[in-house]
Amino acid sequence: MNKHSIITADDHPLLLKGLNDFLLEKKYNVIGSGNNGREAYNLITKMDPDIAILDIQMPYMSGLEIAKNCKTNGLNTKIVLITLHKERDLYQKAQDLNIFGYILKEFALEEIENCINTVSSGEHYYSPKIMELLADDIPEDSALTDLTPSEKKILKLIAKDKTNKEIASLLFISYRTVEKHRSNIINKLKLEPKTNSLLIWAKEHHQKFF
Template structure:
C-alpha cells in the first residue's frame, strides 16, 4: 500500500489532519505544502504517485497545478479537495484529467476510498458533487443510451461499478482488446471526449440510469 503522496492545503489544520490520518493508514506522505507554487515544485521534484491538493491556495490553485501537470506530462495523479460544488470547476477538473474530486467536509471519510480508486486508474468523485451538478451533465447523453448494444450496455454498467478493462474481460470472457474496442465505440456513441477518465466519470454519474 506504500503509495507515495504529496499533500497541499493552505489550512494548517486540514493539512495536518489529512497527513496524520493517511500516515496512520500506512500511506507514504513524501511531502506537504501550504501554497500552490511549493506544491507544484514538490510534484516536479518528487514525482509522487498522487497529489492531494486544495483547490484554492495562494500562488497557484489546485486546478492550475493539475493543468501544469497535464501540460508537462507529469505522471502524478491529482485529487482535488474543495468546498466548491460549481459545475464549471468540475468541468475544468475533468478537462485537466483530475482523477479525484472530493468535498472537504467528507475528506477524511472519503479519502481512502478515493486513493484506492485512483491507484487503480479509476476516477473517484464525491457523490455529493455528482448530486449537486446540474442534471444536464447526467441527462445530456441519456437519449444516446438507446444507441448502445446490449453488450455495450453491459460494459458501461461494469464500468460504473469501477471495474477495469481487465476485470470486464475476465467477467465477460472476452479479450481486453475487445473491451477496449467496445469502450471506444461507447465513447463515440455517447459523444464523450477521448480522455481516459471521461467514460468512467459518465458511467459513475449515470449509475442509477443504467
C-alpha cells in the same frame, strides 16, 4: 505501509496537519507537504509522487492550475482535489484535466482512504455527494422528449465513448451530420458548449433516459 508515494498541500495549517496526521496514522507513504500551490508543484516536479492531494484554492497556484501544468509537462502524478465548491463548471474543468480524485472538504477524512485506493488502481474517484448534486441538475423531462429518435441514438453512443467518426460509421451517416446532431442536442439540453460537456452529461444520466 502503503507503497504509493503521496504529497499533500493546503494553505490552512490546521487542515493540512489533520490530513497528514490521518494519512500517517493509516500508514500511507507521505513524502512531502506544501503550504501553497507553488510549493505543491515544486514537490511534484522534484519528488514525482504517485498521488498529490491538493486543496483546490491556494496562493500562487490553484489545484486546477497545478493539474494543468502537470498535464502540459507530461507529469504522471495523479491529482486529487479537495474542495468546498460544488459547481458543475469546476467539476467539468476537473474532468477536462483528467484529475483522478475530486472530494468535498467536509467529507475528506471519511472518503480519503477509498479515494486513494481507487486512484492507486488507476481509476477515478469523485465524491458521491458531488455526483448526487450533479444528478439533481437534470434538465426537465420536456427537454428529453424534444430529442429526435436519431438524437437519442447518438446520445446513447456518446455515453459509450464513441467518437463522431465511429458514430457516423455505426449509423451510416456523415461526420458532418453527427456534428450537427451533437450541436442540436447540446442546445435542447441547455448545456454549456464546453469540451466534453455532452459526454459528461450523457455518462451521468444515461440510466435515467435510456
